[in-house]
Amino acid sequence: MARLTKVQLADGRIVGLSPTQVRAVRAIRKAGTYYAYDGISRATVAALERHGLVTVKWSVLTWTARRTYRNRSMCDWVARPVRGA
Structure with missing residues (x-):
């Protein structure tokens, strides 16, 4: 099991x-x-969004495949750091 790093939030x-989450926060802030x-x-x-470290805008793109007529979906997101967190 991975060793957790304790972080104190602004609140x-x-x-x-x-x-992995620590590296992700650093990359988003950078x-x-x-x-x-x-x-x-x-x-x-x-x-990270649940912890309040980043704000994320989620969007889902759905389309129908031409030959099979099945619905396909793709999840997109944009993350920005929260000021003061």
């Missing part, structure tokens, strides 16, 4: 973040705006 809460498919998983971004 005083203490949360445990995995090493970039300012981070897009889907740039190397951070949806699960990691969702966990």
